Amino acid sequence: MATDVPELPTLSHDIRTSVCIVGAGIAGMTTAYLLARAGRAVVVIDDGAIGGGETGRTTAHITAALDDMYQKIEKLHGEDGARMAAESHSAAIDRIESIASLEDIDCDFERVDGYLFLAPGNERKLLERELEAAHRAGLSDIEIVDRAPLDSFDTGPALCFPRQAQFHSVKYLNGLARAIIRDGGQLFTGAHAKSIQDGEPAKVTTTAGHVITADNVVVATHSPVNDWVILHTKQAAYRTYVIAARIPRGAVQHGLYWDTLDPYHYVRLQEVDPLLDPGRTEELLIVGGEDHKTGQADDAAERFRRLEEWTRQRFPMISNIDFRWSGQIMEPVDYMAFIGKNPGADKHIFIATGDSGNGITHGTIAGMLLTDLIVGRKNPWSKLYDPSRVTLRATREFLKENLNVAGQYTDWATAGNVDSCDQIAPGTGAVIRRGMTKVAVYRDDQGNIHERSAVCTHLYCIVDWNATERTWDCPCHGSRFDAYGGVVNGPAITPLSEVKPEVPASR
Ligand SMILES: Cc1cc2nc3c(=O)[nH]c(=O)nc-3n(C[C@H](O)[C@H](O)[C@H](O)COP(=O)(O)OP(=O)(O)OC[C@H]3O[C@@H](n4cnc5c(N)ncnc54)[C@H](O)[C@@H]3O)c2cc1C
Ligand code: FES
The missing domain is CATH 3.30.9.10 (D-Amino Acid Oxidase, subunit A, domain 2)
Structure with a gap:
């Protein structure tokens, strides 16, 4: 059985391909694997390592026993919807088993x-x-x-x-990576997508300035970094x-x-x-x-x-x-993931998100469903997972979550967590009020101070320090930034801004 981790090149040039997949977690890698098997040329980019996102942190219960329970799913999506949910998650378990066996993945x-x-x-x-x-x-x-x-x-x-x-998620993804490369696919880690544009061809541009043009793009970044508002409500x-x-x-x-x-x-x-x-x-x-x-x-x-x-x-x-x-x-808000064409006018951008605590099966369903949509096959689950769906019966949950988000903007008016940098211990961070704005201040283990704007680059909520992960987390839609302001989780796609020098008060 194969266990070695494939060596991956650095992206150093522009590429033209059939499908570009942004994100090398379970959703992106399963999609890439199944598309490559179907004969499509695929390119996967990730700004971290393969499985370096939530797939590497999962506890990997692979199950059709869904977090939100069938009694609630049935209320929102009807008996047919609940049946599709059960069928698709059961099929995902079988598909993981068959891929692991076919590809001889020791996971x-x-x-x-x-x-x-x-x-x-x-x-x-x-x-x-x-x-x-x-x-x-x-x-x-x-x-x-x-x-x-x-x-x-x-x-x-x-x-x-x-x-x-159950399985070991990163071992499984490394097995998928080997199979994708064998089938002619290309994988690049350490490549951050800074913009994703629809078109013919669609275009992904990395921070280093390389452009991948593709017939279709799959945004599998856990929280989509291409959509600014709709999905995040x-x-x-x-x-x-x-x-x-x-x-x-x-x-x-x-x-x-x-x-x-x-x-x-x-x-x-x-x-x-x-x-x-x-x-x-x-x-x-x-x-x-x-x-x-x-x-x-x-x-x-x-x-x-x-x-x-x-x-x-x-x-x-x-x-x-x-x-x-x-x-x-x-x-x-309505318990099912969003897998399919990006809502709005986009024709060639696909997304996979909203997978709750069932992301291993949801990510595998994404691989199966997106492959069908891209190669032009009908898929019976497409309506249930359609990202454009409006589930009226979920309106209460929708309002609850969005009122919660609206409430977070009051952070603009409150005091900082501490009054000065002197109160911040090494290895920790805190938000400080400075005039009209707020600054995210991190003191590293050596005692050096690193400052970034505390304003999230998604929709401008104020970030909060996460002491366990040493990250700045946004309470509105979940963007996360490392201690120095670099993006860890979308929807934000750009780092926390540099702090502008204070304008001295005029005498
Ligand atoms: C602690 C924990 C326990 C869990 N337990 C379970 C469980 O038992 N069973 C289950 O089914 N699910 C579980 N889940 C959920 C499941 O793990 C996730 O939903 C799933 O792994 C998400 O996969 P993904 O591919 O969508 O995202 P990820 O694995 O996060 O992959 C997204 C990738 O996109 C990359 N990326 C993001 N932005 C960019 C960009 N701009 N440019 C380039 N790359 C980018 C990231 O680096 C990342 O590698 C758990 C999750 C956690 C955190
Ligand atoms: S404002 Fe949306 S994630 Fe920060």
Whole structure:
């Protein structure tokens, strides 16, 4: 089985191709892989590494048990919509399995059962309603069991979703990369798209000034960096937290486990890297949860503490917490991802976004659906995932999220987090008010001060310091910038501006 990471060249020239894909996460790489298999010339660019975005941070539960539950999906999209959702996510699991097998990708792919159990205070009725909705959606093998197969605590009744899956996401993407190159595709990392224009041909221009012209462009940047407003009123960015701890091998049965809390906890097991555990005596227990809207909380330490407490109560066999990390999720207001032609007049720009906590299957669906749309095949799921759709029944959620965004603009009028740079400790950042504007100030580990405008370059909200990731996060639509102002996550496509020198007051 192949495991090596392909070596990639630097983009140093202009290119003409059939399809240019911006973003080398699960959505972009699956699309590139399937298009290359279909005989299209593809070029993939990413400003980081392959899988360096959220796909590299995922906990990779590969499942048709959707975050927002079939009972809610059915209310918004009808029985047909719920059936398409179940069918497409189930097909995505199968497709990942078949690609991993066909391409001989050593990515720890494993079929496991998934269990949804009740959070304290929730009633069995919730599971019963979900069971009925899932059956109506065509998932006929789902059943209620007395408890999930966990010895360390009694979950009480649980919904069992048989034959779901898990894998190591970055190993999988590296396998796709090797196959894309074999099929004639080109991949470039460290190439930031600074503009994406529709046309015949469509055009992607990088920060270094290279231009890729293509019949079609796929923007697979998690949050689309080409669309300025429409899509960003239909989804919201959330931050989620994960811890991982070593446990004795076999102490917990392999499976996917979720509770019904909002935000919910998610649990699974993963092989320990053989370099760290040559005797293969241990496994990693990975637990996530504690989500909040991006840029609207800076209490990561407390969230990690609560996650650890929840885990220790249920899995007392853990000792040290070996890893802690967080990542970003895009939550669509009507629960389904946006995959298809970019809304508006664009003819040759396609997007994949809004994939909630089911981004591995949504990203794979994006690969299948976008390939069909680009090569001109009909796809039965296109209406459900159409980015231009208006789901009137989701109006309440739409208004709630957009009122929340509107509220963030009051940050322009408030004081800074601190009054002066002296109050900022090494390795941390804070927003300071300076006259009419606000400045994002980062003090590096050596004590040097780095200043950028605190005004997000998307739609001008004020960014907030994220101490865990050392990034500036925007509370409005989830743009994120590194400590020095470079873009980490869209929709922003340009860095935080330099701070203009203050105009001295006239005497
Ligand atoms: C902690 C965590 C746990 C999760 N758990 C699960 C789970 O268990 N199951 C599940 O199904 N989903 C899960 N998800 C969600 C899932 O991981 C994501 O939705 C999915 O990986 C997103 O894939 P993507 O390809 O759309 O985006 P990404 O993987 O983020 O890829 C986008 C790429 O675009 C690049 N990019 C952005 N802007 C530009 C630009 N201007 N120029 C060039 N490149 C650019 C980025 O560098 C990045 O590599 C989880 C997410 C997180 C954060
Ligand atoms: S992400 Fe939209 S204003 Fe910052």
